[in-house]
Amino acid sequence: MNKILNYGSLNIDKIFSLDHIVKPGETIASYAYKSNAGGKGCNQAGALAKAGCEVYMAGKTGVDGLFILELLKNCNVNVDFVNTDSLVSGQALIQVSKDGQNSIILSPGANMENTCAEIDKTFENFSKGDYLILQNEINNIEYLINKGYEKKMVICFNPSPFTNEILTLPLKKVDYFFVNEVEASQMVDSKDINNFQNILDKLNSKFSNSKIIMTVGKQGANYSYKNEQYHQEIIDAPVVDTTAAGDTFMGYFIASIINNLSADKALYYATKASAVTVSKEGALISIPKKEEIFV
Numbered sequence: 001m002n003k004i005l006n007y008g009s010l011n012i013d014k015i016f017s018l019d020h021i022v023k024p025g026e027t028i029a030s031y032a033y034k035s036n037a038g039g040k041g042c043n044q045a046g047a048l049a050k051a052g053c054e055v056y057m058a059g060k061t062g063v064d065g066l067f068i069l070e071l072l073k074n075c076n077v078n079v080d081f082v083n084t085d086s087l088v089s090g091q092a093l094i095q096v097s098k099d100g101q102n103s104i105i106l107s108p109g110a111n112m113e114n115t116c117a118e119i120d121k122t123f124e125n126f127s128k129g130d131y132l133i134l135q136n137e138i139n140n141i142e143y144l145i146n147k148g149y150e151k152k153m154v155i156c157f158n159p160s161p162f163t164n165e166i167l168t169l170p171l172k173k174v175d176y177f178f179v180n181e182v183e184a185s186q187m188v189d190s191k192d193i194n195n196f197q198n199i200l201d202k203l204n205s206k207f208s209n210s211k212i213i214m215t216v217g218k219q220g221a222n223y224s225y226k227n228e229q230y231h232q233e234i235i236d237a238p239v240v241d242t243t244a245a246g247d248t249f250m251g252y253f254i255a256s257i258i259n260n261l262s263a264d265k266a267l268y269y270a271t272k273a274s275a276v277t278v279s280k281e282g283a284l285i286s287i288p289k290k291e292e293i294f295v
């Protein structure tokens with residue numbers, strides 16, 4: 001099986017449970033508080049490992065985040081390529097409302113301190129056909145994309161959180177894009193955010209050699225590659241917390257592809273896994289194991 005290198009973020013999630021997301025100028029009290037492991041890189045690595053993949057996490061965390069590495073190891077993620085730093089780990093302040101919606105403030109911390117020398121040393125352990133998973137919560141993304149392309153790895157990119165700098169990256173080297181409808185519309189500069197098919201077609205045209213996976217909330221998920229397109233309806237589940245739902249979706253989609261399943265089957269299992277995730281509290285801890293999904 002192909003190895004997976006997830007070069008991404010490791011955050012300490014500080015989660016406040018609230019009646020509703022705080023409005024400007026408003027002060028409200030939370031009725032619960034938790035601190036968990038999180039970050040897109042961490043969550044996606046956990047999802048991939050729980051889906052049965054051979055996953056190696058790379059990135060940087062402070063000594064305050066060493067517990068995250070222990071949790072990842074418990075998920076069978078190899079953390080040998082995570083460097084520790086004297087800086088504070090990445091932090092995420094998460095508001096979770098009673099209806100399961102969330103609002104997140106990020107402080108990148110050590111996530112923005114990855115060096116090219118560290119990246120070079122890590123890539124010595126990977127080769128052609130291995131997968132490189134990237135998000136936009138760490139530094140040196142351009143260097144990482146170029147390095148993965150040079151190694152002939154399969155590059156999967158989740159351009160979140162979206163910034164205009166993303167459009168300056170060598171995106172034609174990306175094999176798989178994982179986007180929601182907002183990120184997709186920003187990538188093609190579309191003002192008609194509700195015209196999902198038009199956005200998908202524009203992405204397909206702009207990145208004709210890339211496979212596009214676009215989630216659209218309650219409207220389900222879509223896959224597009226050249227003339228091949230699939231749509232997957234959502235799988236109903238009680239919504240408790242939407243944190244890590246997208247990361248779970250990405251992890252299980254890639255795991256399905258690595259296991260030689262078709263794109264439409266991958267959409268189904270990814271949707272099923274994310275439905276389980278939203279029905280539980282937390283990020284990494286809410287991601288289901290493969291025995292719950294591949295049945």
